[in-house]
Amino acid sequence: MLIFRQKKFPREPFSTLLVVCIKSPRYLGVILYNLNIIKDMKKLIPILLAVFALASCEKDPDMSKLDDNYLVYTNHDEKADFKVPTFYLADKILVISDSKEPEYLEGEGAEQILAAYTDNMVARGYEAAADQESADLGIQVSYIASTYYFTSYTQPEWWWDYPGYWGPSYWGGNWGGGWYYPYAVTYSYSTNSFLTEMVNLKAEQGDSKKLPVVWTSYLTGFETGSKAINRTLAVEAVNQSFTQSPYLTNK
DSSP: OEEEEEEOOTTOTTOOEEEEEEEOSSOEEEEEEEOSOOOOGGGGHHHHHHHHHTSOSSOOOOGGGOGGGOEEEEEEOTTOOOOOSEEEEEEEEEEESSOSSOEEEOSHHHHHHHHHHHHHHHHTTOEEOSSSTTOSEEEEEEEESOOTTOOOSSSTTGGGGSTTOOOGGGGTSOBTTOEEOSSOOOOOOOSSEEEEEEEETTSOOBTTOOEEEEEEEEEEOOOSSOHHHHHHHHHHHHHHHHHTOTTOOOO
16 A cells, blocks of 8 residues: 655755655565755755654554464374473474574574473473473574475375484484374464474383473464564464463473
8 A cells, every 4th residue: 555645854955755655564664755946956955864764654563453463373282291390391482494404593582482481381380490401391483484395295294304303312312103193183284384292201112102282372474564563473372372272381
């Protein structure tokens, strides 16, 4: 949508400007057109300075109205015992893209999202373990930047062939049979989404044993056009994933 506004700058010989605000979820900007003939480029300086004052055409959207912009899906193993004392959260968010090398989401946004997982687990009575080997539960978070490696829809673990994807060996045990979900996964995946898996690190080990994923969350729909707002929504979605999982507690 285009909104046209006129601004007057007093005592300038060519001061009438047309301000075009482009309002779109993906593109926000300001374009200024001088409606008169610019005879002296030096006179343009006050007008250029005005761009900074007009850099924002609209306020950030009301966060309370964006709750419907994201989807939170959770599921769990109904036979799992979640009343255990400790957990270990992988300290990086794996980026699933079309890269042949492992990539990780970094920066303040990633730290805030991981902190939300820790805060929720601690609030529910769990204690953060010092390492993987001493933890009862393990949590791994992935960001889906591309569905290139999602080639099969017959298994929930489509992406496990992705280079650098979490393997059972990351958790320090011997689960030679790989992973498995003890429950059905019925959703499909899209880009710009977060996938969380909680594994039972006290599961029986062996060359043919599998590491069970006892809880999973899928967070998607962060398409506001603003990285800051997307980050805020992602943290809210993490909180919501715990809210709708009341069984996930050690209290």
